[in-house]
Amino acid sequence: MEQNIQTLETSGDVLFMMLGAVMVFAMHGGFAFLEVGTVRRKNQVNALVKIIVDFSICTVVYFTIGYAIAYGVYFYDSAETLVADKQGYELVHFFFLLTFAAAIPAIISGGIAERAKFWTQALAGALFVAFAYSLFEGMVWGQISFLGQDGSWLAGLGGKPFHDFAGSVVVHSMGGWIALVGVIVLGPRIGRWSASGKSTPIPVSNIPFLALGSWMLCIGWYGFNVMSAATLTGVTGLVAINSLFAMVGGILFALVIGKNDPGFIHNGALAGLVAICAGSDQVHPIGAFFIGGIAAIIFVKGFIWEQEKLKLDDVLGVWPLHGISGTWGGIACGIFGQKALGGLGDVSFLSQLIGSLIAVGVAVVFGFVVYKTLDALFGIRLSKEEEMQGSDLSVHRLEAYPEEVMSKYS
Amino acid sequence: MEQNIQTLETSGDVLFMMLGAVMVFAMHGGFAFLEVGTVRRKNQVNALVKIIVDFSICTVVYFTIGYAIAYGVYFYDSAETLVADKQGYELVHFFFLLTFAAAIPAIISGGIAERAKFWTQALAGALFVAFAYSLFEGMVWGQISFLGQDGSWLAGLGGKPFHDFAGSVVVHSMGGWIALVGVIVLGPRIGRWSASGKSTPIPVSNIPFLALGSWMLCIGWYGFNVMSAATLTGVTGLVAINSLFAMVGGILFALVIGKNDPGFIHNGALAGLVAICAGSDQVHPIGAFFIGGIAAIIFVKGFIWEQEKLKLDDVLGVWPLHGISGTWGGIACGIFGQKALGGLGDVSFLSQLIGSLIAVGVAVVFGFVVYKTLDALFGIRLSKEEEMQGSDLSVHRLEAYPEEVMSKYS
Amino acid sequence: MEQNIQTLETSGDVLFMMLGAVMVFAMHGGFAFLEVGTVRRKNQVNALVKIIVDFSICTVVYFTIGYAIAYGVYFYDSAETLVADKQGYELVHFFFLLTFAAAIPAIISGGIAERAKFWTQALAGALFVAFAYSLFEGMVWGQISFLGQDGSWLAGLGGKPFHDFAGSVVVHSMGGWIALVGVIVLGPRIGRWSASGKSTPIPVSNIPFLALGSWMLCIGWYGFNVMSAATLTGVTGLVAINSLFAMVGGILFALVIGKNDPGFIHNGALAGLVAICAGSDQVHPIGAFFIGGIAAIIFVKGFIWEQEKLKLDDVLGVWPLHGISGTWGGIACGIFGQKALGGLGDVSFLSQLIGSLIAVGVAVVFGFVVYKTLDALFGIRLSKEEEMQGSDLSVHRLEAYPEEVMSKYS
16 A cells, blocks of 8 residues: 555655656747747748757757766666666656756857858757756756755855746746847847837737747646646645736736837746746745736836836847846746745845846856857858748748749749 | 645645636637637737736736725735745636636727727726736636525526636626627727718628637647646646537537628637537536537627627627626526536526526626726727727837838838 | 445556547647648648547447457446446546547558548448457457457467557557558549659648647547556656657657658658557667657658658558557567567567567558548549538638638738
8 A cells, every 4th residue: 555655655756757848848938939929921931940949959958968967977778777667767857857857958049040150050949958057057057056955055155055946047047047048149120220220129920829828828827836846745836826926917017118019918927937946835825916016127228228227129039038138037936035035035135136146157258158159150040041031941941921922833 | 744735735726726827828829819810910919018018017907906895815925925825826826817807808999999999908907907807707716605606696596606617797798798888888999880881891801810829729728728627636638629520510600600700700719619618517518519609609600690680889899708708607607507417416596597597797897887988088089080090000109011102121 | 445446446557548548639639730741731620520430430430340350348237236346447448448549540541642532432431430440459358369368369479469559459449540541542643743743742731730639649549548558556767758759759850850840740750659559568768769769761752751751641641650660669669678678578579570560451441442442432532622612611611711712800
């Protein structure tokens, strides 16, 4: 009978992780459609292909390199051995964490859209996941005792280890700040600013697809956060409800600050979800509401500031959305997680601040090294002709709506 | 070991409710796309924004007011206390039931589309969820002993309490009958009937998006019904299979009655699912097939009658789809749930009939009070100019396909 | 306490099967959008309606005929009896396997698109599911001891029974090879080859919808494979990770072989998933990667060969995608499942080869008998006028984008 319970627990854990992995895998479809809707029609195919191919390349490099760096685990035993160990729990744990790792190129993709070279960017994504991401992941969640482990350096300095329950910092800020570097190194799309420096925003193509992407991301995000507990018996309703309230705070604040703009509202939901990941197991739902709401303000104001003041052509606004909001999420966990604000109190403000800032440093340094190196070696930007033509035709030799062009058959 | 089993049960319950909540949350994406596909292109953005914003406002009012009315439960304790109680089960139970509550404005949205004021309708939705819905919900599922509780007034009158397993009446009929009032108070869209009274149907914009919405609703509906068991150990395959057969009955009857029309077929699936909610734990699968099939007839015939005879401009046909089919579902549970028809027999026809009719009364009375009051205070209808321009531009200052308009950048 | 454990196990099984059923049900939405994106705009509505109607018809015939043939199980007891037996586990097991059965017409649909008669094809699908599919299913998974059972004829011949964990052969190859017959009997679409025999490919309509369909299929496929374990305690992480690696192999090989073509890449993912079903519980993840990769080569090369050499107008390429890749999957399970290649070794190459080939025979024979008979009785092809007009208008009397046509209302 004890054996039965053990089998039930293990089976429950495998199912729990597998459901989480599939839910976050589905978010990558969301990344794809968010970008499809935001870029021009001549780059929609490219958006779709980038996401699914980058995901696939990440699977290979995270399996062979990244997961080993972060956790010291390999999968080169026979299938028999792999499945005998807790019904293959570790395999599905890898799957779950892969879907996090692959968010790095998916986030970057939205920032550098419509002008980056396909293969160079695929290589950049692979390098980030294999080394930068997995290194930092290991420092927070894995075997590299530095930030997130009991007894690590930061735990000693700040009183408690760095806490990032579901990746505001490890995933989103890492991706968003690397994207900032990519956007800077690539430069803006042709026509984004006139020769005289006048801002001429490039219109998005398709709000329903943008919204579909946002919906797919929001839905899957409950797996991203809730299943970060890693075991069935670790599940709590608090993580789910905090995700809900941060999303709702993000939507409502974006609605008001963004004056009913559909792009701000649908991305505001995501900003709230980015920010709540870190503290979703620590804060009170009302705290989550404000964490998400403030993230939406950061996104809306940050996007306008980035575009109009800094003149950065971050197409989907991924730096304010994932980068700054992710950093905010890491820090906010140290504020709203305090007992005085209704939180569980298992966090240190100092550790959260320092850990969040170190992530920015790692992202920016790796980002510059990789993008500058690749630019020197292969070039990272499409030629002017390719960009004008659109990457759908220049990279994939097919438009998003071929029948429209060849209408003689219809 | 007993502790282990208890933990497994609680964890299973939290996961069960969380999966249900996410599945029904995803249905709201379905509501959005069903409306996007059915309205004209100039109102697609508005459809998307309405659904996600109304969901968010409902989250706030149901958390602060509605859930307390229905169940007498608040969440103002510290996060520590909230999570200590059964791993936060009550929080995720709230999440699940919120996704039901938020269906009220989502249903109404489809009926009054293309001409209602954004903020007034958001306020109306909030009032319905905070008061009308939660009051009736409390009477059937909650703390207000009146209809659905053992020993309640209706249980005494009808022999058994009113049975609505997953909300044919509590959710769908409530939403659909309120929508009827909204449609009447608002009046038809400009151009729906000519000055001489001639019916000139306004074409839908996008069948694939309509179908996508229907698919998202159908998929999530299995969570809506199956997870209404509320605990993992309460799950039964009967609820799942009855949902399937009602959906299939709805599709096939709509196919025949609606003569291959794609709108009728995709909405016929939904009509079947609306009608089976109440008795999905009571009837035989073959009974479910006919409950769903009859609901599809009600929808198809009701939609034509509503439009052509009553001259009501219910854009998505939500009154026949959710209102009348929901009422039918409540009553059908009292018919097909009888042992003589293969059902479990735990229902009273009289209780089902009375409970279903009371819901209509509550919906219509609250609907008129709220819409008439809001109309007098703020106006509930867009100006003629705003309606002609489309609410995308007049409310959100952005069309659904901006690049098409500003094609000089492409 | 033993009772508690038993209830938890049964509840877990019901939930497990129900989640699997819903995930594979959602794949049918994926079939629909994959076809919507690939056919011309004038046949998009038809694609949507075919999938959902064929699914519904299959539900009825599989419930009344097919499941009884395959497993000898009926559901004509009272609901009380049905639910009393393991909380209705058998009902939800039926639901899960129905979603497999209904893949047969969904697969065929893509091959014969844009020219088949609606009702004749619906009838063909019903006949295949009621008889051909369920007969072969019974031989592999069910009560007809012949191929897949311990002690069956093939187990004696090959040393081990035919192994098809999740249906590479039973589902995909069966559907794909029947589709080949349908494509041949129907003949090509008007205009696909000129009078002089020159190939003039008909452009697809909508890559984003094609990609959406592929995403929905990929996501649901994890339920297709993982939940084929049938009980919660049978779940393993190996099946999930092998599905992942076959998908990734399919994407990357299609990317390279298909030269960045978005259609090949998104279908390459599916080819990989088709091929891994059979051995997903047997092979090593690295084996799965190559099984999927080779399937993508089969698909890309096979599609070009089929179209340009054989001059078969298989619109979605379902013969190479499901048929040949499915057969490859059955055989590959006998190769990569060997212990020498890191597999579990519970397979016989000879049994896999023979079982896979028998499926081809059954599919082709049944296919010809059914299509030739229906062609003689009712005709299986639209008239030239109907095909030119498009089946949306000729069958459903509505285009996919009605507002565009009746633009005077907008």
